[in-house]
Amino acid sequence: MDDLxxxxxxxxxxxAAALTERLGAGLxxxxxxxxxxVMASYAHDMASFCEAGAPAAVVxxxxxxxxxxxxxxxxxxxxxxxxxxxxxxxSGAANASDGCIVLSLVKMDRILEIDPVDRVAVVEPGVVxxxxxxxxxEQGMYxxxxxSSWETCTIGxxxxxxxxxxxxxxxxxxxxxxxxxxxVLADGRLMSTGRRTAKGVAxxxxxxxxxxxxxxxxxxxxxxxxxxxxxxxxxxLAAEFTSASAAGEAVRQIVERGFVPSLMELMDGTxxxxxxxxxxxxxPETTEALLLVAFDTPDPSADLAAVGELCTRAGATEVxxxxxxxxxxxxxxxxxLSLPALEAAVGTxxxxxxxxxxxxxxxxxEGVEAIAEKYDTKIGVCAHAxxxxxxxxxxxxxxxxxxxxxxxAAFDEIMELGLRLGGTITGEHGxxxxxxxxxxxxxxxxxxELQRQIKAAFDPLGLLNPGKLx
Numbered sequence: 001m002d003d004l005x006x007x008x009x010x011x012x013x014x015x016a017a018a019l020t021e022r023l024g025a026g027l028x029x030x031x032x033x034x035x036x037x038v039m040a041s042y043a044h045d046m047a048s049f050c051e052a053g054a055p056a057a058v059v060x061x062x063x064x065x066x067x068x069x070x071x072x073x074x075x076x077x078x079x080x081x082x083x084x085x086x087x088x089x090x091s092g093a094a095n096a097s098d099g100c101i102v103l104s105l106v107k108m109d110r111i112l113e114i115d116p117v118d119r120v121a122v123v124e125p126g127v128v129x130x131x132x133x134x135x136x137x138e139q140g141m142y143x144x145x146x147x148s149s150w151e152t153c154t155i156g157x158x159x160x161x162x163x164x165x166x167x168x169x170x171x172x173x174x175x176x177x178x179x180x181x182x183x184v185l186a187d188g189r190l191m192s193t194g195r196r197t198a199k200g201v202a203x204x205x206x207x208x209x210x211x212x213x214x215x216x217x218x219x220x221x222x223x224x225x226x227x228x229x230x231x232x233x234x235x236x237l238a239a240e241f242t243s244a245s246a247a248g249e250a251v252r253q254i255v256e257r258g259f260v261p262s263l264m265e266l267m268d269g270t271x272x273x274x275x276x277x278x279x280x281x282x283x284p285e286t287t288e289a290l291l292l293v294a295f296d297t298p299d300p301s302a303d304l305a306a307v308g309e310l311c312t313r314a315g316a317t318e319v320x321x322x323x324x325x326x327x328x329x330x331x332x333x334x335x336x337l338s339l340p341a342l343e344a345a346v347g348t349x350x351x352x353x354x355x356x357x358x359x360x361x362x363x364x365x366e367g368v369e370a371i372a373e374k375y376d377t378k379i380g381v382c383a384h385a386x387x388x389x390x391x392x393x394x395x396x397x398x399x400x401x402x403x404x405x406x407x408x409a410a411f412d413e414i415m416e417l418g419l420r421l422g423g424t425i426t427g428e429h430g431x432x433x434x435x436x437x438x439x440x441x442x443x444x445x446x447x448x449e450l451q452r453q454i455k456a457a458f459d460p461l462g463l464l465n466p467g468k469l470x
Contacts, residue, residue, distance in 0.1 A: 016056050019077055023057055023101070026069035031107075033058040042084065042104060043096045048350040048398075049408060050092030050433040055082070058102040064182070064190065064221045067103070071219065072188035074101055080466045081186075083215035085125065085157025088149040090351050091432030093161060093214040093468055100466075103219060105156050111135055112222070119227040120179060120196050125156025125220050132225075141227040144171035147428070148339075156220050162212030164428030166335075169386025170262045170296075171228070173428060175211045182222035183210060186459040196224045209454070214430050215465040217458040234262050234296035236328035237304045237321040239311040240287045244268055244369070246315035247289035248362030251385045253310045254293065255358055259303065263294035264386035265335050268365055270372075271380035271393070274341035275334050283334070284317075289365070291316075291385065292335055294328065335382065339393065342380045346395035350407060354418035355389040355427030367417045368392045374413075375406040389427035390418075431469050439469060 024032055033039055034057050044052035056079065061067045074081045080100040087094050096102050109126035116139050123132060129150040133143050146165035147153050153163070159181070164173040180194030194200070194207035210217055241247040247266055254264065267275075269288035276283050283290065291311065295303040301321070308319040322328040343349050356364045365381055368390075372379040378395040392414050396407035415425055415438045425431070425438040440448055452470055456462075 019056055019073070019079060019101075022073045022077065023059060023070065026073070027059065027061070027066055031060050031062065031066060033060070039102070042087070042102045045087040045089040045092060045094040045432075047090050047092040047095075047432065047434050048348065049411070050095055052092070052095040053098035053100065055096040055102040056099045058104060060104045060107045062107045064184065067105075067184045067219055067221055068188045068190060070101060070103055071184050071186060074463055075187050075461065078461065078463070080463050081219075082465050083156075083160070083219050085154035085160065086128070086149075086152050088147075088153045089157065089161055089430065089432065090353065091161070091426070091430045091434045093430050093432030093465070094157075095433055097467055105219070105221075106154060108221065109154075114139055114141070114227075116141060118196060118198075119229075121225045121227055122196075123155050123223055123225065125154060125159070125223065127155045129153050129155060129158060136227055137230060140230050142230045143177065143225065143227055145174045145177060148336075155223060155225070159211050159220055159223060160214050161430035162428065164384065164389065166263050166265060166384065168384055168389070168428075169264050170260050175208060177226045178207055178211050178223060179226050180224035181207050181210055181220050183218035183220055185218045186461065186463050190221075191218070194224065212430065214432060214468055216455055216469055217464065219464075231262070231296040232298060232300070233325050234294040234328060235300040235304055235322050235324070236263070236292055236294040236331045237308055237311075237319065238331045238334075239291045239293070239308070239316040239320075240284065240318045241289040241291065241314075241316055242286060243315070244289045244365035245362040247291045247385075248365065250291060250311045250314035250316065251361060252359060253314060254307055255386070257310065259307060261293050261303075261307070261386060262296040263292065264384070265292040266290070266361070266365075266383040266385035267292075267335065267338060268369070268381040270378060271338050271342060271382055272334075274345045274380060275337045278341040278344055279333070279337055281334050287317075290334065292331060338380065338382045342378070342393050342395055346378055346397060348396055348398045350394040350396070350411060351429075352392040352394065352411060352414050353389070353426045353429035354392065354414060354423055355387070356418055356421045356423030358385075358388045360421040360423070361385060361388055361390070363421055364390050364417065364423070367421075368414060371410050371413045371417070375410045377403075377406050377410050379410060384427075387427070388423070433468060436469065
């Protein structure tokens with residue numbers, strides 16, 4: 001797929017003029033951007049270490065027909081297309097390639113339907129996650145997937161990366177809420193997959209195939225999403241530990257005893273100290289791990305009390321259960337400050353995303369600590385502990401070549417550690433450009449070849465998001 005750009009038209013001269021003319025014939029003027037300075041702002045997402053090219057055009061469609069026009073034009077002229085959402089991704093999956101059409105779906109932002117009987121919402125891909133969550137909450141329902149960027153990230157982007165969030169331990173990830181999709185294929189044809197019924201097993205599950213495909217198989221223009229009844233207000237408990245291994249043991253016991261928290265987050269000592277420095281949270285400097293556990297059950301106080309006892313037996317030095325929603329929110333503030341606090345400590349961060357079996361969570365934390373010492377690099381770790389999804393955050397100064405070298409080396413060793421522990425290179429951020437090499441290692445040659453064949457079946461010319469995944 002990487003040789004595609006050599007066969008497409010150059011982004012200058014008559015070829016660029018022809019592309020602009022053909023696109024403009026089926027688009028309103030405001031939907032087509034060719035100003036180089038404006039296009040540069042659409043060139044990349046939020047990932048570090050990922051190259052981005054210069055697009056030949058940026059298109060912001062408002063209708064399905066306009067998306068079809070773009071894909072037909074791209075096929076006729078053999079121009080690559082890079083679909084985008086809000087560009088909050090962390091793998092380079094939305095990065096432009098030289099001479100491509102960036103297809104930004106943010107203007108397709110309508111909530112088309114909310115059905116409280118079938119418990120579904122029908123939305124366009126540019127709907128912001130938080131906008132949908134608030135809209136369904138007004139009707140007593142709940143859309144659980146909640147990435148940390150939920151105030152800005154779009155549903156289409158969430159589908160493209162199979163996004164997760166804090167609630168995954170109980171409610172699962174985006175893939176479990178996508179019932180059906182309307183997708184424009186590379187040649188401009190419109191296809192509908194899936195259903196809006198509670199059950200449905202007709203044919204291959206193409207809906208699930210598109211979730212997490214990072215825009216490499218087609219462009220999602222409509223989604224049918226499952227909803228749940230709104231749960232009770234959750235209460236949060238914070239438990240402090242003097243080691244990550246003790247906190248990991250507490251996580252193991254909580255899961256083993258059958259508790260189903262609505263949230264279970266773990267922060268290492270590096271992160272706790274960064275948060276203390278930024279916000280004066282008052283956490284002891286001896287805290288090497290902070291575990292946050294929440295329940296939205298009918299009697300959350302009883303669940304928190306039982307989990308608090310488990311934490312104490314596992315070695316917690318202090319357990320603080322919240323009495324109400326306000327106290328819960330105050331405890332959660334430490335987790336939300338993790339990334340900005342680590343960024344403030346150094347200046348730039350590279351957020352990793354490695355998921356390991358819950359039983360190996362302590363090994364992952366200890367392994368990352370050893371990697372940080374080996375490369376003399378600050379690495380803070382936050383984790384969705386309930387599902388083993390860790391986020392090692394590598395801090396470095398991008399103006400210092402040696403800092404960058406050590407950060408990249410640490411990143412590679414973290415990837416290798418995750419695979420060695422029986423995990424996966426990404427639990428929710430996706431592969432994009434950042435982890436292409438590591439995807440090949442995880443899948444192996446047979447599965448990698450089959451995945452490439454699937455890509456070729458949907459996109460025989462290799463026009464959709466070339467250079468990503470494989």
